[in-house]
Amino acid sequence: MLRTSLRNLAIVSVLAGSAMLANATMNPDVGGAPMYATKNIVENAVNSKDHTTLVAAVKAAGLVDTLTGKGPFTVFAPTNAAFAELPKGTVDTLLKPENKAMLVKVLTCHVVAADAMSKAIKKMIKDDGGMHKIKTVGGCELTAMRKGKKIMIKDEMGDVATVTIADVKQSNGVIHVIDKVLLPKG
Template identity: 50%
Template sequence: MLAAAAGLAFGIASTAIASDKDIVDTAVGAGQFTTLATALEAAGLVATLKGPGPFTVFAPTDEAFAKLPEGTVDTLLEPANKDKLVAVLTYHVVSGRVMAEDVVKMDKAKTVNGAMIAIEAGSGAVMVNDARVTATDIGASNGVIHVIDKVILPPEK
């Protein structure tokens, strides 16, 4: 209930429902993560995100991927760019099950990529770097998904 309250406090849809599907199957079933699913497949990360976890995924929608400059997704999906694609995708994943009620208390989190993401809760929104969280606490058997409206890019190394 507190998770729902945290989500509602920021005007975010909260879907604190446990699922028997893993993160990948939950995302595919939602119908708004086709590009993400394709990218996970190309990066070889499907098996990892079907694993025991738990994981927290800040999942960009198809619309979020469409906001990238033209050709960016196609370029990232090329086999020669697999390492860069893995870096981008793992920048959207945090180890552990971090529910909305905990996210709003954080100002940063370490991603599976190894780089930090900034988290800001206030002014009626929760931001992860420059992406707005639009839905929270989508439960999966091995973690949780929070939906974001923009693809976040890791810092250049």
């Protein structure tokens, strides 16, 4: 009986370890934290030390319920460093309650109502002759391009972000980490 229990415990341990290893090989760490395909976008993002500004902005904009919803969503997630590159005072201004509508517009210009992994994005870019137009939830039009093996995303202002970490699978979509904040026209 003890031998059977020990064997069952060993099997459970191996299975649990295999499940953790499978997630680790499927999803890269982001901001020093593991990203779990079984968690939604917000549940994972709150653990990334590189996305504290994005998480604060999502909360201030009232978008937590949306991004914990069913989806699917593709989120181009700017890092803290990307937000820091904006002109001085921009983030503080956007986080003020009276600027909530603009904050929502900026954030939803990073969200696409689809589950688009990098392989699919690269195929769309190729199929469209090197540039693929993307409509966002916020009504912005982004342009996906490639530079070597990297996916680049151009916003409506003509600025270009690089996808630095692709294919971070979520239970309700996918996150692609980017190095610039994407901005809508005017």
